[in-house]
Amino acid sequence: MIPGPVRLFGASDVRALAADLGLRPTKKLGQNFVHDANTVRRIVRIADVEAGEVVLEVGPGLGSLTLALLDAAGPDGAVVAVEVDPVLAGRLPATAAERAPGRALHTVTADALRIRPADLPSSPTALVANLPYNVAVPVVLHLLAELPTLRRGLVMVQSEVADRLAARPGEPAYGGPSAKLAWYADARRAGPVPRGVFWPVPGVDSALVAFTRHPQGDLGDEETRRATFAVVDAAFAQRRKSLRGALAGWAGSPARAEERLRAAGVDPTIRGEQLGIEVFAAIAATPTPDGPPAAP
Missing domain, CATH: 1.10.8.100 (rRNA adenine dimethylase, C-terminal domain)
Structure with a gap:
């Protein structure tokens, strides 16, 4: 397929697609969908996604961020989207074909906490995701442990979780998640995300956490x-x-x-x-x- 321009979602597009699927976002699955095009552009820019790169996205939902990632990765790159909801996973390829023609999307219907390298069609170098708040920490740690090709990442999580992931020794938020992430990578907060860019609007604040794997690799076997x-x-x-x-x-x-x-x-x-x-x-x-x- 000849690559064409990528058309990102707006708020009305997200609601219309959800209605078409008969979808009611559930708190159990942490389904708060980003509907603001400027926000997904900002996420991709901060993540520094390169043309030709293979990007792993967890919890793509309706595909708002997916489309922006496909645009950045370009015709020579790819997005591997891991989605646990079979209805959402089933609709995502059609969304990509309609709005990001000529880009490579690989959808894997699975729980991200059970992903192994053999489950993915190619080896990703970056993780960019809007993670469900209740599983954000274990997902990040699991993927870094299982996928040594991941060199960097940018995840959107609950603000308090962002504090814990990025904290340094001696800081109030420093704890087990901070120490364990430091085994693999250097992490930092990369900015807040307003509640109003989500549908439905969450009851908590969100933030971005960026991490870069240690140049020398992980600290041990x-x-x-x-x-x-x-x-x-x-x-x-x-x-x-x-x-x-x-x-x-x-x-x-x-x-x-x-x-x-x-x-x-x-x-x-x-x-x-x-x-x-x-x-x-x-x-x-x-x-x-x-x-x-x-x-x-």
Whole structure:
């Protein structure tokens, strides 16, 4: 097919397509559809999608952002859209053919939390998505773990989730999601998104989070990651406790936790919110004087 101009959705287009499908957006699936063309253009611009690139989109819904991604990727690129709703996934190819002729769209009907590389027709280099608020963190972490070809991403999430993903050690929002994302990438907030660009209008504020995978790759292999994330989970399960207390269950006792921490050069009286992911990895890798590291 000869490439033609891409026609983005407006508010009336989104509502008309939803009515045609008999769709009532559900809170369970986190269905809040972007209907503002300027917003999707802004997202694609901040994501820095390049011509010829393969972009992964999760939760494309009716296709508002999909069309803008297809436009940016161009005839030589592609968008791989993962959609759990079979009705929406079934309609998306027709929308692309009508409004973005000559562009390559691959639709995968699946739960993004179960995606493996073999499920995708090609290897994406960028993730750009409006993520359902209730699964945003696990989806981002799962995709980064499963798809090493992802070099960068831009996701739209609930504002508080954006704070947690982009926070640095010592900041109030810093926690398990911040530390785990830092295993893979450097993250930053990339701006707010007004409520009024969604249909239906959500009851929470939204924001963009951009991330770039570490140039040297992830901080370790899968076994090391699992061990490190076990320490992170333990540290933030009781985040108001000192590390000596918070890691007691993980290490076997408060005394063993203190031994592990001191062996790693970490003050056992501080809290996990002060530590970067590299320090958590060092704790996981450091044996006590009388034995190996605790099992993940």
